[in-house]
Amino acid sequence: MSLPTWATDPSSLVVTEEQYEALPPEVCRTIEVVDGRVVFCESPTPGHQRVSRNLTMTLLVARPDGVDAPCIDVLQDTDMRFRSRNPHSTRDGKKFTFRRPDISVLRCLKPGERLWSDDVLVAIEITSSDVEVDFNDKRAEYAAQGIPVYLIVVMDGDRIHSIEEYRLDWSGRNYQLVFSHRGSLVTDLPEAMKVSVSFEDLERI
Numbered sequence: 001m002s003l004p005t006w007a008t009d010p011s012s013l014v015v016t017e018e019q020y021e022a023l024p025p026e027v028c029r030t031i032e033v034v035d036g037r038v039v040f041c042e043s044p045t046p047g048h049q050r051v052s053r054n055l056t057m058t059l060l061v062a063r064p065d066g067v068d069a070p071c072i073d074v075l076q077d078t079d080m081r082f083r084s085r086n087p088h089s090t091r092d093g094k095k096f097t098f099r100r101p102d103i104s105v106l107r108c109l110k111p112g113e114r115l116w117s118d119d120v121l122v123a124i125e126i127t128s129s130d131v132e133v134d135f136n137d138k139r140a141e142y143a144a145q146g147i148p149v150y151l152i153v154v155m156d157g158d159r160i161h162s163i164e165e166y167r168l169d170w171s172g173r174n175y176q177l178v179f180s181h182r183g184s185l186v187t188d189l190p191e192a193m194k195v196s197v198s199f200e201d202l203e204r205i
Helices: 016-023 047-062 133-143
Strands: 033-034 037-040 072-074 103-107 120-128 149-156 158-167 174-179 184-190 193-198
Touching: 037 193, 047 072, 047 103, 047 120, 047 149, 047 193, 133 149, 133 158, 133 174, 174 184
Parallel strands: 120 149
Antiparallel strands: 033 037, 072 103, 103 120, 149 158, 158 174, 184 193
């Protein structure tokens, strides 16, 4: 049996921005691209999707209001292109890179604009405790992009075990764990967003 090229040479799975843009949407939804390399994404579980939906709705309600309030949006599963150099790059640092956070809190985009990392105020990933890419790779990458807050929702099956809250240390462009939320998420996010929600409500069908 002859193996496909990528089985023995993972570096063969590369794509340019132009090639990615030409892919069918159903293919785009299954991958991320890091330094030009294709990274396959697992399909979310029903529990993951419920938490993502309910947390998105919570964040939408928490947005500041009033005439002088900044325009804040909350998006799910949206391509976020990296503005700064990927810290894990061993190449020239100019290769196409994007991640797709489960939830992004961002400054409102103009019609037709793409989402870039410097638009994002809070990046949120929903994961299990043994998915190292969210705890290591993305934590380093999002910090290097200057995203002020990174939340990791740690799942235990269909239930939330904890929500790890990281804040950016601007001097070193790295994240510091400031709180491990248990039972509820109560925190102040950028742009005066005040969030208070129980895990039970986030898990609700």
